[in-house]
Amino acid sequence: MSSWLGTDTRGRADVRLVPAALVVWLATMAGLLLGWWWSAVGAFAGAVAGLVLLARARGRPAAVRWWRLGAAWSLLACSLAVGIFGTPRLRTAADDPLRDAANVGATGTFRIEIAERAKPVFSAGFGGRQGGVRAVILRARLVTAVVGGRSVPSTGAVVVVAPSDRWRALLPGQRVAATAALAPAEQGTLTVAMLRVRGPPREVGEASVWQRIAQTLRSGLRDAAGVLDPEPRGLVPALVVGDTDDLSPQVVDDFQAAGLAHLLAVSGTNLAVVCVAVLLLLRTLRCGPRAAAAGAMLALVGFVVLAGPEPSVLRAGAMGVVGLLALAVGRQRAALPALGVAVIVLVLWDPALAVSIGFALSVLATGGLVLIAPRWAERLADGGVPRGLAQALAVPAAAHLVTAPVVAGFAGQVSMVAIVANLLAAPVVAPATVVGVLAAVVAPVASWPAELLVRLAGPEADWLIFVARHGAEVPGAVVAWPTGWLGGLLLAVCVALLLVALRWRRVRVLVAVMLVGLLFVVIPARVIAPGWPPDGWAAVACDVGQGDAIVLSTGEEGRAVVVDTGPEEAPLTACLDRLGVSRVPLVVLSHLHADHIGGLDAVLSDRAVGGVAVSRARVPGWAWEEVRDKARDAGVPVVQLSAGQRLSWPGLVMEVLAPDDEEVMPAEESEGTEINNASLVLRAVTPAGRVLLSGDVELAAQARLLDEHLDLSADVIKVPHHGSRYTSPELFAAVRARIALVSVGAQNQYGHPSPITLRALTGTGALVLRTDTSGDTAIVATSAGPRAVTRGPSRSPP
Known part of the structure; x- marks a missing residue:
């Protein structure tokens, strides 16, 4: 069967170059990780194995002798190349002065x-x-x-x-x-x-002139992508040419969790897609096989120039040639030797690739494509699955299984949704890549055709983001796994045992039953009806990383006040979407530090907003200009709050406790502490009780609040400054909160929250909840007073 997978499942694989490729790869890897002399040891061992094969080829049947002679001579040649070229380079680097x-x-x-x-x-x-x-x-x-x-x-x-x-x-x-x-x-x-x-x-x-041309094309694509929304704007250049300059960190996290991170770097897939598109076009124009092949090769060279002729791109180009060869000849026997040659040439050319995660993933994925996927597709088709669907299922499954051990050992996690996510993403990757390349080519000539082409790629980018985000949010999407070589080997053993076990019908039936149970029982119970948000929620501390974002329900469906917006847009967008908030009568920014205003676009761009409220402080200057400009662009007024003001909605009353009009505001050159102490301090009266929102006030501002003998009592406190150690125990004693919310990022570099502050809080009898460990945290009303309901962190911390 010759298929779009580019292999012939009836032909036996020609593995004569596999031992030589392994010797080159493993000997170089040993030389880098263990010492340069191990490269020489590996080369010597390969040469000995080659001589043994050469000696044992005598007197064998012709077919066996042919195989052993090919493997022996390739082993000898490659071992000699490692000894002559590879080992001296490793020694030179190791002894560099x-x-x-x-x-x-x-x-x-x-x-x-x-x-x-x-x-x-x-x-x-x-x-x-x-x-x-x-x-x-x-x-x-x-x-x-x-x-x-x-x-x-x-x-x-x-x-x-x-x-x-x-x-x-x-x-x-x-x-x-x-x-x-x-x-x-x-x-x-x-x-x-x-x-x-x-x-x-x-x-x-x-x-060089080629680099300048490539940079012009990449810049043109990036500029043309400016017509899209922020997240797809950064994704299109990354998807097409691996340009991640404008890519949102949230998108990167989602793609990693969903097993789609390979789409954000130039890979053999990119080049194969472009070359296949050119092949099909030229064949449609009735060009001959040689002309079509020449055109595809020119397209490959052009794409390498576009993406940048760097080692990673050249590696992808070599793998793309292998995939293209498999597609062109439709035979497994031709694809595997081509992969072996690519490994040998690339590692000898750049020994650093021997320990490159990207290189390992490229080789394994290409090997899975030409060796495993066709067999699985054939078996599925023989079992009654439509041939096209069988091939679509086999490719992501094979690629994920063979690369999972490397990913697990490197990242310390296993994506359980990667196969499904890649299956859903696959149909749009090729059109988005082709349209993006065309946009890059025409952008230097005329901007409007490039922008039109980018708009055509926009829906595909939106779909990929949708798949990645929802895949990352599936409960259990990412499973923690031991890192390092041990973790990788452990998963490799597990995958091998699973593949062997699946050869028995009863085991396959058992696995199928388990998957059906997971699909129709566990996932609907936790995803379709996850119990979030809890009924009657009054306030929610959103998990936005190292920053603050508090959502206060106004008692009307879909309406809420947002106090601070966190450091980035995407986490707050996700939190508001989960809560079903579509209208925001007021966004309050307690102060203008980046971790409180960075996600402002999450509210202004997608929701009806009544106004943005700030204090009299206007520092840092860059932040004030950013807030003012964003509000103006969204047509939203900016208002000023000060102590004594009272704002009310049907189910929410908000009192401004500080700062008052007489308090001296920080100057532009002020330090962070002075700006923190100018934070708005609010008390929200909700059906679940009173909630004190303290911004980032530190010791001086806390002392002023206590000295003014204000009524600070509240049922819930948003702990100041992410639980910083600059917090007075007297403040907690005056508030007497039953629940303390700490908005903090996982494994942050600031040491938040401070153990001293946590001990002071628990000493008052408060239940302490942290967004880094509890995720979104809601406060709901009960007959016994406020109760906290946590959603759990979106995924395991890095």
Whole structure:
């Protein structure tokens, strides 16, 4: 059977190159992880195995002799190549003199050649620090190095951590100079040192014409994608050319949890999709086989230029060639040797690929595509499943199972929804990729056709985000798993046992019954009717990470007041969607720190909003301008609140306790503490009791509240400043809350909440609930007083 999977399930696989590919891969991996001499040991072992096969080929039947001779000579040749080319490179990197300077944290002046495009490091806003990309990571090669006034003879690979400004725009092949502090490189790689740079690059060289063309095309695609909403705007360039600069961190998390993260990087799939589209077009135009093949190869080269001829892209190109070859010849025997050649050539060319997670995933996924998926599709078709559906089911299942051990060992988690998510995503990936590539090509010529093409890709991007988000939110979508080699091997054993067990009919029936039970009993019980939000909820502390977002019901269906919006848009959007909030009469921003205003668009863009309320404080300046501009663009007025004001709705009364009009507001140059102390302090009177919302007030503002002898008593307190240690026990004693809500991000770097603060809270008898461990937390009214109902965290913390 020749199918779109590109294999012939009746032909036996030609595995003669597999031993040689494994020797090259494993010997190089051992040399990187255990010491360069292990590469020589592996090469020697491969050569011995080749000689043994060569000796045992004599006197055998022709077919056996043919196989053993091919395997033997390939083993000998590849072992020799590892010994001559691979091992010396590993030794040179291991003995690089710059490593000694890096171990003592020396500073020097370096001239480097950029090897890959900058990868942005996203930082969520917190306090007065604006969120966004503030640093980038680049891989480079040393040209010259001067440390302590002395020249260091090194041309090794380095990793550069630098400010986003100006460094982000550098292209592969450009040479720059910089002063940097050295740090030790990660173990098990060819990298000899890490360079931490503070200033801009100097003596910037010119990029090649191909790199400049590629950058122009990528920029054109990114600009054209600006016509889409924020999340699909960042996804389209990532999906098409692996450009993740504008990708939302929430989308990245959702794609990882749903097992779709491979779509965010350039892979062999991207290239195969483009090449197949060109093949079909040329065949439709009645071009001959050779012309069609030449056109597909030109398309592949062009796509590599577009995405950037970097090691990761070239690796994907090699894998794309393998997939294309399998598709073209329709034979398993041709695809597997091509995969073996790709592994051998790539690892010898760049030994660092031997320990690359991306490389391992590419090889395994391609192997699953050409070896396992066709057999499974054939068996499903023989069992009565329509052939097209059988192939659609077999591909994601095979790819997920063979790559799951690597993902589990690396990420410490297993996605239980990946097969279904990939099945749902597959139909839109190819059209989105083709349309996106066309948009990138035409963007430099005319913007409006590019924008039109991007709009055509918008629904596909929306669908992928929908699948990833809802897949990530399925209970049990992600299962924690041991990390490292042990975790990967453990899952590999489990997968192997499962595959062996499924060969017996009774086991298959049992597994099918379990899956049906899961589908029709467990999932509907927890997803279709999850019991969230609880009936009669009065207030909800949303799980938005390291920030605040409190939702107060007004007693009217679909209406609620939102106090603070967290650091990012997506978590608050998800929380409001779960609560069914469509109208927001008022958004209150307690103060203008990034972790309280970052998600403002989540409210303004999708819901009817009556107004945005702030205090008299207008710092930091960038934050005030951002709030004002967003409110103006949404046509929403900005109002000012001060102590003594009282706002009411049918089921909610909100009192402003602080700051008053006489309090001195912080100046633009004020520190974070002064801005925190200018927070609005509110008390909400709800059917479930009184809720004190304290913003981020610290000791000075807390003392003012106590000195003014205000009635601070409340049934529920939103603990100030995420449970910071700068909180007075006297405040908790004055409030006498029964429930304390701590809005905090999992494993945050600030040490929130402080154990001292938690002990002070529990000392008052309050029930302490944290959003990082409890997720969204609702307060509901009961005859015995307020009760807390938790939803549970959306997924396991990283």
